[in-house]
Amino acid sequence: AQSVTQLDSQVPVFEEAPVELRCNYSSSVSVYLFWYVQYPNQGLQLLLKYLSGSTLVESINGFEAEFNKSQTSFHLRKPSVHISDTAEYFCAVSDRGGKLIFGQGTTLQVKP
Amino acid sequence: EAGVAQSPRYKIIEKRQSVAFWCNPISGHATLYWYQQILGQGPKLLIQFQNNGVVDDSQLPKDRFSAERLKGVDSTLKIQPAKLEDSAVYLCASSLAASPSYNEQFFGPGTRLTVL
Numbered sequence: 723a724q725s726v727t728q729l730d731s732q733v734p735v736f737e738e739a740p741v742e743l744r745c746n747y748s749s750s751v752s753v754y755l756f757w758y759v760q761y762p763n764q765g766l767q768l769l770l771k772y773l774s775g776s777t778l779v780e781s782i783n784g785f786e787a788e789f790n791k792s793q794t795s796f797h798l799r800k801p802s803v804h805i806s807d808t809a810e811y812f813c814a815v816s817d818r819g820g821k822l823i824f825g826q827g828t829t830l831q832v833k834p
Numbered sequence: 835e836a837g838v839a840q841s842p843r844y845k846i847i848e849k850r851q852s853v854a855f856w857c858n859p860i861s862g863h864a865t866l867y868w869y870q871q872i873l874g875q876g877p878k879l880l881i882q883f884q885n886n887g888v889v890d891d892s893q894l895p896k897d898r899f900s901a902e903r904l905k906g907v908d909s910t911l912k913i914q915p916a917k918l919e920d921s922a923v924y925l926c927a928s929s930l931a932a933s934p935s936y937n938e939q940f941f942g943p944g945t946r947l948t949v950l
Contacts, residue, residue, distance in 0.1 A: 765941040766927075771936075812876050812877070812906050814876070821882060824878070826876050
């Protein structure tokens, strides 16, 4: 069975500081990995995904995540956060059958 | 392109009452998902449809929850009777297909259910 663990429930950080949101997964098969973002009172939006190929994937708004198979991790990073990045972030895994298994979420709180 | 539509956005009911949620996926999307997101947790898949057939309903509490996708387009999720622990946001998502290659899931805004 697959599972996802997000190691931090809340991450407070000052604006323009770097941030890392940690995600570990367990699976006995090859998987796809995702980060979703949920802004207050909005639906889930795909932030970035790892399907195959390069282990470093990037989003259009400066986030990046690195797939580490040996450590079964897919941590999300941003070198300099903005107030607008305040949101809930979910790591998810899929076994290619479509079903997404989500972690419990990490609240990123960016302070001025 | 219109996104995934859900209604109602909010619903408050008393326990033991029944409730229904509606989802209209993106046009042409064959696969439809219903997820339950309890406060403080990540979404959990309840049921997955491929066209009008059920692919996975292993985590659907079938004694009280039911879902259908007649004609392979719109879908409804029903709870009867509701319990306090059903308070959650119910998310609908759709994708072009489920497998074997990757197809992005697009999520609707969700229906927030409060059971009193």
